[in-house]
Amino acid sequence: MGRPSLDHFQTFAHVIDLGSFSTAAQRLEISQPGVSLQVRQLERRHGIRLIERVGRRVTAIAAGEELPDYARRIDGVVMDALDAMTRHSKGTVGRVRLGTGATACIYFLPPILRSLRSGFPGLDIVVTAGNTSAILKSILSLGKLCQSRNTVSSFERAQGPRPFIPGASQCEVGHDPFS
């Protein structure tokens, strides 16, 4: 008996807009009984009839007339939230945390950081001290991505968001010799 989900509102709005359960089902790419279910859940969970089934035609009644509007508003805000997140993941804004400490990295980092900063001015780059092992490999692959004009987000996705740099997630904050 969960609360209505985002899908409930969206589905309901489609049913009203299209005037039909089955066409809404096609549009949403789910089955017709699925649409039936979601609408029924909205009604049952609130003890209100929202839709008038008159023959093959469905029409909103009472509270149902206002719901599609709310559905659109909800959808809008959710889209905004997701957009804000993907905007960050696209690398236009955000923070990159690099682990280093091995002096060898000094020879690799500077060009990488330069290309990062020119490509993504909004990036907040933080360099931290850590142990060497897996970090080096990550740094190198990051550099390759930069050279091939890929975005940071594709690197993140390739590795999964956590740990951002394997083995570096608990590094202590160190110095940034390249600022």
Next chain:
Amino acid sequence: MGRPSLDHFQTFAHVIDLGSFSTAAQRLEISQPGVSLQVRQLERRHGIRLIERVGRRVTAIAAGEELPDYARRIDGVVMDALDAMTRHSKGTVGRVRLGTGATACIYFLPPILRSLRSGFPGLDIVVTAGNTSAILKSILSLGKLCQSRNTVSSFERAQGPRPFIPGASQCEVGHDPFS
């Protein structure tokens, strides 16, 4: 791999506000691993890190800083939608559809309609023609509810929203001798 639900946003906002997974879990009355899971899902599904786990302290980073605000906005709109629905179910606005046709009902309906209209001026009452059987009983119980100062919604809930009046849902529209 469903979309994030309303709970994901709400949970995340709580975690940021309280600065802790476990206290957020207590507040939301779910388990700590449950909170962990939802946050991780938000991150994994978008390929972004939203939270900085620095020891026992959690802080929002990057996109995570904006999310609680969106969470509140989403919650607000959803609450508005639910409010709109319950406002209808409370009987202050809405439509009541009565099935009749049996002449016997003429003797019961008038006082009921009068009390309905005085108690809930916003109601849109529609009387339709139908067959007699179960309708009579429903009408009578509706009348009792009015007399005992209950709301229409409690009647709806008692029967379930559909059919509003058992057996009358496919009645043809008839006359309203009491307007």
Next chain:
DNA sequence: TAAAAATACTCCATAGGTATTTTAT
């Protein structure tokens, strides 16, 4: 050492699908 978060796993609710029946045009 104590706390907090992450994992591992298990289970159950339920969302969603297929097949079928009912209903209305």
Next chain:
DNA sequence: ATAAAATACCTATGGAGTATTTTTA
């Protein structure tokens, strides 16, 4: 007779819990 929604039934995904391990302060 046809098309659409409701119903019945089933399956599987995944959400949430308990128990445990890991980590850090």
